[in-house]
Amino acid sequence: MEKHTEPLHLFITGGAGTGKSHLIKCIQYEATRILAQTSENPDDLTVLLTAPTGTAAFNIHGLTIHSALGIFKTLSPDHATLSEDKINSLRTKLENLQILIIDEISMVNKKLLFFVHERLRQVKKRPDKCLFGGVSVIAVGDFYQLPPVKTKRVDKLYVDDPSNPSNQLWNGLFEIAELDEIMRQREDGLFAELLNRLRVKQKNESLTLFDKRTLTHCFGDGPDEALHIYSTNAEVDNFNKEMIMKLCTESKLIEAQDFQKDKTSGKLTLKKESIAQSQMYVFQYLSFWPREQE
Template identity: 45%
Template sequence: MYTFLTGGADVGKSQALKALYNALLRYYSSQPGSDPDDTHILLMAPTGKAAYGIKGSTIHSALLIPTSEGFHYKALTSDKLNSLRVKLRNLKIIFIDEIFMVGNGMLTFIDKRLQQIMGSKNIFGGVSIIAVGDIFQLKPVFDGWIFNDLTHDYGPLASNLWKDHFMAFELTEIMRQKHEQSFPQLLNRLREGNQTDDD
């Protein structure tokens, strides 16, 4: 399952992420023989600030992705790989917040890293991904938009993981300021470039 949850300002993307995470945590914890130390779900984000906001980890720290080598994939050493395999052996789902700060090169790196960790050639090593974010964000730093085809390192024949596998769901109802919707509506018009003369 590869899902993309999106929407404009104040529609409840963060709350939906928390609700899904907590429901899945309860589900996996209630399974017979479940070990409380097992990691079934990872919460990740591309920056420290975004990771802190969801009480998760940065993508780089969670998957031991070096920050200094660009997007040229380098497999983990056997020691690091074994350590991650022990920690993530029961991993089922990853939430990635602020997905549009993740570029197409980084998404491909995540795919290859998960294949190595899980010992599987399936997309993302067979781990489900729930990506959350707003398409009207700044472009990823030193990377292409996640929905564009790769133009470096992996070549023109590389598949586009985002276009080929992710299904989008858009939240549209403003939740945070239900009784005063004029300001969130203004923000959404601005983000889309559809502001009116009155704005």
């Protein structure tokens, strides 16, 4: 007889460099290995690794929440449930899913989490009050980092709003585990501590004299290969152009030709008026540009 275990709802948080991404991979590997021993088919997908954006998913070698669970980006109420054909296709992939990992949870709003909840209930055929269809959910991230795009404050997960039906899916449900040891900058403890102070600093709070001096020391010219941080896009563009010109001997101006698709024939035709700012510089690299025959 199979043992019934209560689903886990865990929120793993911590500042930058505390090893959240590394921990995700360890959890996925170990959980997959253990759960494979309990499945009839060892190749069944039991642990699903996801993130709210393509970049975040790529960084952890996972899938976006939308593609993994068949969720439309519009988050329209009409799309809360899928048709039988689509859900059956999704169910064949996720019917044995036991753990869902969501990275960068700070970019997930209450509405998206509700869609995750509804989709898992539909996949698991659990239309009752069972949260997330009985699947364990491990959320990972830092609410001091990027918030959801175009989301009101009350719709952010950490804001307690009892009037919102999705409120129960986060507030008071998830247990918190905080990573507090910085691993990425562990060889420079003073700088790591400074970064943590900046992480929790309020707008009306002043920096300490020591922090100001430390940051000021980072200003000025540094090695070209070092990461440079600027406050405006114009400064970034200027620096990039300077670095490109150091690697290039000459520049070439290529005027772009703008085409549009003819609705009748389906062929591409040259536009009479070019699109604004359609010209670009292509720089000649000595190592890649083909030399003329002498």
